Amino acid sequence: MSPTDLPAAGGASGAGAASALLTVRGLQKSFGDNQVLHSVDLTVERGQVLVLIGSSGSGKTTVLRCLNGLEHADGGTVDVAGELTLDFAARPTKKQFNALRDRSAMVFQHYNLFPHMTVLENVIEGPVMVQKRPKSEATDEAVAMLERVGLAEKADAYPFELSGGQQQRVGIVRALALKPQLLLFDEPTSALDPELVGDVLRLIKELAAEGWTMVIVTHELEFAREVAHEVAFVDGGRIIERGHPSQLLRDPQQERTRQFLHRLLFPF
Amino acid sequence: MNQPAWELFLTSLWPIAQGAILGTIPLALISFVIGLLLALGVALMRLSRLKWVSAIARVYISIVRGTPLLVQLFVIFYGLPSLGLLIDPWPSAIVAFSINVGGYAAEIIRAAILSVPRGQWEAAYMAGMSHRLALRRVILPQAARVSVPPLSNTFISLVKDTSLASLILVTELFREAQQVAAFSQEFMLLYLEAALVYWVICLALSGGQGMLEKRLDRYVAH
Numbered sequence: 001m002s003p004t005d006l007p008a009a010g011g012a013s014g015a016g017a018a019s020a021l022l023t024v025r026g027l028q029k030s031f032g033d034n035q036v037l038h039s040v041d042l043t044v045e046r047g048q049v050l051v052l053i054g055s056s057g058s059g060k061t062t063v064l065r066c067l068n069g070l071e072h073a074d075g076g077t078v079d080v081a082g083e084l085t086l087d088f089a090a091r092p093t094k095k096q097f098n099a100l101r102d103r104s105a106m107v108f109q110h111y112n113l114f115p116h117m118t119v120l121e122n123v124i125e126g127p128v129m130v131q132k133r134p135k136s137e138a139t140d141e142a143v144a145m146l147e148r149v150g151l152a153e154k155a156d157a158y159p160f161e162l163s164g165g166q167q168q169r170v171g172i173v174r175a176l177a178l179k180p181q182l183l184l185f186d187e188p189t190s191a192l193d194p195e196l197v198g199d200v201l202r203l204i205k206e207l208a209a210e211g212w213t214m215v216i217v218t219h220e221l222e223f224a225r226e227v228a229h230e231v232a233f234v235d236g237g238r239i240i241e242r243g244h245p246s247q248l249l250r251d252p253q254q255e256r257t258r259q260f261l262h263r264l265l266f267p268f
Numbered sequence: 269m270n271q272p273a274w275e276l277f278l279t280s281l282w283p284i285a286q287g288a289i290l291g292t293i294p295l296a297l298i299s300f301v302i303g304l305l306l307a308l309g310v311a312l313m314r315l316s317r318l319k320w321v322s323a324i325a326r327v328y329i330s331i332v333r334g335t336p337l338l339v340q341l342f343v344i345f346y347g348l349p350s351l352g353l354l355i356d357p358w359p360s361a362i363v364a365f366s367i368n369v370g371g372y373a374a375e376i377i378r379a380a381i382l383s384v385p386r387g388q389w390e391a392a393y394m395a396g397m398s399h400r401l402a403l404r405r406v407i408l409p410q411a412a413r414v415s416v417p418p419l420s421n422t423f424i425s426l427v428k429d430t431s432l433a434s435l436i437l438v439t440e441l442f443r444e445a446q447q448v449a450a451f452s453q454e455f456m457l458l459y460l461e462a463a464l465v466y467w468v469i470c471l472a473l474s475g476g477q478g479m480l481e482k483r484l485d486r487y488v489a490h
Contacts, residue, residue, distance in 0.1 A: 070390050101396050112391035116409045116487050126395030129405060158487040178395060 027076035165196030291440025303369025332371025
């Protein structure tokens with residue numbers, strides 16, 4: 001299940017190529033008159049984890065959604081592995097959006113599992129129906145992944161029969177089954193009961209250790225400290241500050257970052 | 269003519285049942301299937317982002333819902349011949365009922381599609397699905413569950429509305445009852461008997477609806 005095992009995620013761009021898997025330049029997005037993103041720049045190296053923090057409404061989730069084509073940015077570019085570049089000012093084609101989705105997979109805050117499908121069916125739906133992979137092969141892989149996250153015996157259960165934490169682990173397996181180069185997590189533990197958060201965060205940490213490239217939006221600062229190679233603080237649709245987690249979370253340079261972290265640490 | 273009432277009831281039961289089996293039920297079933305297909309198309313048109321496509325669907329729904337079914341039936345059977353278009357009673361009835369179901373069910377299906385949470389579309393797109401595949405694999409199966417109760421209502425109404433086809437000479441349940449009534453002059457008895465047979469059919473349909481809902485509810489928390 002490690003990304004290096006996957007032909008799609010391997011060194012397709014050759015040994016000498018730059019190792020940036022994701023490069024975002026000048027990303028802009030408005031909803032009507034409300035500009036939610038002002039020129040966002042990001043770089044994520046292959047095998048690295050970028051954590052986006054910021055208050056709600058700061059635009060961090062919108063950044064993530066643009067990376068999966070769920071929102072269409074108004075301007076800026078997104079480049080994946082130097083192989084695919086979307087120039088949003090020039091209105092990317094459907095084909096380019098499909099290629100972007102092919103390379104990235106998302107884990108949602110509210111899991112968004114397909115309620116009318118069993119756990120196994122949820123996981124193999126994309127590989128079989130979209131990627132046209134043989135059903136038996138997709139099933140074998142799905143079962144192995146479910147086993148790994150401790151949900152093998154739930155393969156034939158429907159999502160409503162699972163706890164939130166179990167559903168989110170299925171959500172993660174569903175994303176992995178698509179064999180993306182880039183994993184996107186949109187507040188993956190925000191909808192969970194506190195005692196269920198740990199299992200999900202532990203799994204994400206394991207995936208990070210295996211070398212998956214990830215962008216994670218989260219409010220879990222302790223988790224960010226442990227898992228991130230870089231943390232970026234988003235505010236008002238801009239990246240205000242970015243840096244190594246130990247530096248940014250402990251000793252932020254910007255006043256806005258300091259205020260945000262203080263609010264999060266001392267809510268009362 | 270002075271048959272005891274119960275004997276007339278029994279002897280007329282067979283022609284009335286025949287009218288139901290050969291007329292009412294197939295008429296309702298065929299019209300409902302065609303009407304549902306039509307309704308799905310109209311619902312998708314109504315949801316289209318293209319203004320003129322959605323406008324066509326809107327006008328269609330408005331006309332179907334804004335005019336009496338009996339008038340629609342008469343326009344097709346008695347009206348069209350004056351334009352040189354002669355349609356037999358049966359196909360006339362099927363066309364009219366299908367168009368009617370198409371209008372009503374379109375709104376039900378549209379509402380059911382809209383009731384599926386946005387996150388389901390997003391998860392489908394995330395997995396790489398096209399709009400069409402997302403609709404087929406993710407959205408419509410969930411919309412189907414929501415629309416079973418209101419569509420069952422539509423079907424039950426349709427079964428009863430097929431009695432109007434007797435007015436364009438289709439041999440069905442009610443027309444059989446009318447003929448026996450005219451012959452025997454026992455109007456009260458025969459019309460009550462017809463009512464009873466409709467009721468029995470609709471009872472069976474309600475039972476079927478319950479079973480279908482139970483089956484479709486297997487993936488929902490109780």
